[in-house]
Amino acid sequence: MTQANCPAKAPTLLSPWRRRCQWGATLILLLTPWFRYDGDSLLRIDIPKLTLYFFGQTLRIEELYLVLLFSLVLTLGFLLSTMLLGRVWCGWLCPQTTLTDLADWFAARLGMRGVKNRNKPEIWRKVVLQFVYLTLAFLVSANLLWYFVAPQNFFNKLLSAQLHYATTISLLLVAMVVYLDLALVRRLMCSDFCPYGRFQTALTDQATLTLHLPDKERPRCIECGSCVRVCPMGIDIRRGYQIECINCGRCLDACRQVMAKRQQSGLIRYTFGTTGEGLRALFNLRLLLLGLATLLAIIILLFAIQQRPLASLKISVSHTVSNRLLPDGSQATFFNAWINNRSAEKALYHLEARLADAGRPLTLKGQTSQLYLEAGENLRIDFVLVSPVPETRLAVEFVLLDQNGNELAITAAHIR
Secondary structure (H helix, E strand, O other), X not given: OOHHHOOOOOOOOOHXXXXXXXXXXXXXXXXXXXXXXXXXXXXXXXXXXXXXXXXXXXXXXXXXXXXHHXXXXXXXXXXXXXXXXXXXXXXXXXXXXXXXXXXXXXHHHOOOOHHHOOOOOOHHHHHHXXXXXXXXXXXXXXXXXXXXXXXXXXXXXXXXXOOOHHHHHHHHHHHHHHHHHHHXXXXXXXXXXXXXXXXXXXXXXOOOEEEEOOHHHHHHOOOOOHHHHHOOOOOOHHXXXXXXXXXXXXXXXXXXXXXXXXXXXXXXXXXXXXXOOHHHHHOOHHHHHHHHHHHHHHHHHHHHHHOXXXXXXXXXXXXXXXXXXXXXXXXXXXXXXXXEEOOOOOEEEEEEEEEOOOOOEEEEEEOOOOEEEOOOOEEEEEEEEEEOOOOOOEEEEEEEEEOOOOEEEEEEEEEO
């Protein structure tokens, strides 16, 4: 059998892997709010309680520094991945690309070509397609709100028409924006409106992963135009690097399929940089410094989480009840306290007080012992401190202890 009669070997395509990445990321976004850990959402921001539920950790507003550290890690990681992988995020993981691909798929199933359709399809096809867009828009909008309102509560309140007006307005506004995006904008978001492509251009260097046609492969190009026809952004990769390219790899697959029929390898490929250095391009100063900064930020975040106290204590003098002199000559000062269980388990606490200088214990009246708090629970208590009548100001320390007598939090206060 001659080479010309040999069956063409099926090329290895990237599109199945890209679709797996897209749907994997989509499922993670959709399902994460549904998962619960010890009765709380796996990831959710509770605005009324000013609390962030983060993979088993309950962070209140006073622990905002951890959120800021985590945001710093995300920012540095974002910059590092962008410098390293370019716009692979856009083509393989971005929800905008996934939604647009899904909209195109539905349009194709209905015998339409989306916004570029030059035919005049039946009215029912248009109505069905718009209904699909609306359904997707409300699903995306609801999914976003699930990160603020637990999905179980969201649907219960939605079906009983008890959603908060702010939640309802947010649901409708986000759904409207997504619908207009699917019906009118789509790929224009990636090519003209999304700032990420322009931002990524500033970070591109000799180490960035790019999809291109190497100069040494150009003589083998048969000018079939397949790479141009399949490009969702409508660009010609043969013209060199363009910021509109989202690194989706569709042109690479098309080229491999065409060249496989000629029993040749594809021309288009992913490489780190366009100079042919390969993996050696990764060892450059910019990338190494950014990688080092990201690693340092991760270490600091992990250390901060490790040193995070298991409970917090806030104390303030009551503004509704004034100090009182007791028959034995001592003074009664009324206090309010807020105790937060930052651990992942139910805990038992009790509160003590002592003079800050001498360490002598002081008497507390009220519910200051046998304080049971669920994981992440915040409790307010009112109590009375019995102390000597101070001549000017008296420094006092309030100590929160666990059931084993370990000091978890100390808060200083002054009385007059």
